[in-house]
Amino acid sequence: MSHDLLQILDAKGRKVGRAxxxxxxxxxxxxxxxxxxxxxxxxxMNLQRxxxxxxxxxxxxxxxxxVGAAAAxxxxxxxxxxxxxxxxxxxxxxxxxxxxxxNMFGNRDDVAKGRQMPVHFSFREPIPYLSISSxxxxxxxxxxxxxxxxxxxxxxxxxxxxxxxxxxSTPGFHSGMNFAGVFGAPVVFLCQNNQWAISCPVxxxxxxxxxxxxxxxxxxxxxxVDGNDVLAVYRAVSQAVKRARAGEGPTLVEAVTFRMGGxxxxxxxxxxxxxxxxxxxxxxDPIQRFEAWxxxxxxxxxxxxxRIREEAERKMMExxxxxxxxxxPPLATIFTDVYAEMPRHLERQMEECIHHHATRxxxxxxxxxFPL
Numbered sequence: 050m051s052h053d054l055l056q057i058l059d060a061k062g063r064k065v066g067r068a069x070x071x072x073x074x075x076x077x078x079x080x081x082x083x084x085x086x087x088x089x090x091x092x093x094m095n096l097q098r099x100x101x102x103x104x105x106x107x108x109x110x111x112x113x114x115x116v117g118a119a120a121a122x123x124x125x126x127x128x129x130x131x132x133x134x135x136x137x138x139x140x141x142x143x144x145x146x147x148x149x150x151x152n153m154f155g156n157r158d159d160v161a162k163g164r165q166m167p168v169h170f171s172f173r174e175p176i177p178y179l180s181i182s183s184x185x186x187x188x189x190x191x192x193x194x195x196x197x198x199x200x201x202x203x204x205x206x207x208x209x210x211x212x213x214x215x216x217x218s219t220p221g222f223h224s225g226m227n228f229a230g231v232f233g234a235p236v237v238f239l240c241q242n243n244q245w246a247i248s249c250p251v252x253x254x255x256x257x258x259x260x261x262x263x264x265x266x267x268x269x270x271x272x273x274v275d276g277n278d279v280l281a282v283y284r285a286v287s288q289a290v291k292r293a294r295a296g297e298g299p300t301l302v303e304a305v306t307f308r309m310g311g312x313x314x315x316x317x318x319x320x321x322x323x324x325x326x327x328x329x330x331x332x333x334d335p336i337q338r339f340e341a342w343x344x345x346x347x348x349x350x351x352x353x354x355x356r357i358r359e360e361a362e363r364k365m366m367e368x369x370x371x372x373x374x375x376x377x378p379p380l381a382t383i384f385t386d387v388y389a390e391m392p393r394h395l396e397r398q399m400e401e402c403i404h405h406h407a408t409r410x411x412x413x414x415x416x417x418x419f420p421l
Contacts, residue, residue, distance in 0.1 A: 128196075163377065
């Protein structure tokens with residue numbers, strides 16, 4: 050049985066459902082996070098196209114799903130096990146923009162010291178954000194494990210795991226859902242159904258009526274929500290979080306949205322996505338929709354939205370240049386990150402490695418700068 054689609058704002062920003070009772074500050078914080086997500090996304094795309102970074106993942110069109118879900122979480126207790134199209138979760142929770150750009154450039158201050166792909170973030174603060182992994186669905190069992198650990202400790206935290214429609218075909222999705230359903234793990238499964246798993250459309254991904262229905266096989270209730278309606282996503286995920294925190298177990302939330310770009314910077318969506326689909330979903334833009342409603346409610350003053358956009362674009366330009374100017378990670382970090390106190394045999398290997406690369410002229414200076 051197909052699930053009804055929860056919607057509060059239609060494509061034009063008109064209220065068609067009951068809006069959640071939230072303060073103005075939270076609403077504007079959500080709007081700002083969506084705008085910053087798009088500005089960061091566009092800046093990273095430009096950096097990749099000009100050869101300054103190696104890779105990025107478009108987030109255009111899915112901002113409401115990430116931000117609406119993130120707004121339902123408590124950073125003091127909850128965990129996020131994301132996939133790679135969730136920039137908005139970090140922006141809502143106030144992640145340092147410089148730390149994000151450090152990862153994009155893989156520089157000396159990058160948490161992963163340049164050994165992860167760009168956009169594969171991992172942070173402990175301001176909210177625990179599990180390391181992103183390229184293989185699909187691997188974060189889902191991890192989220193269930195984190196949730197079960199909190200449950201066993203008697204903590205009130207929950208784990209939210211986000212994944213695309215393609216990940217519902219992975220073993221991680223099914224084993225994670227089954228385990229969570231059996232043991233009542235306090236976890237929220239957020240399926241970001243953006244219609245395409247790279248070039249595979251949803252009709253070739255599953256024969257189910259929708260993705261929310263997949264929870265029924267595991268005893269997990271499913272909810273289907275308009276993923277371009279940030280208020281609807283916030284309500285759906287808030288209710289799922291409330292259930293999990295009350296000990297009522299997991300929920301599967303399917304957010305129906307659309308990826309307004311390629312799977313990554315290595316992908317050309319024009320080869321498989323009909324152009325009329327882009328035009329159709331452009332009319333459902335999540336930021337324009339939310340902005341229209343905020344203005345109609347008197348929550349955004351005239352010109353304020355444009356000022357927020359300009360500020361976001363300015364910050365992206367300024368901070369990206371700061372991260373770009375930082376030196377690359379020292380080659381020595383391959384060795385120094387292994388033990389708290391480096392044993393002598395590893396120290397000798399480090400010295401030999403740095404000397405080897407420096408003498409061969411492979412782009413490593415005498416201080417051991419990593420040849421990225």
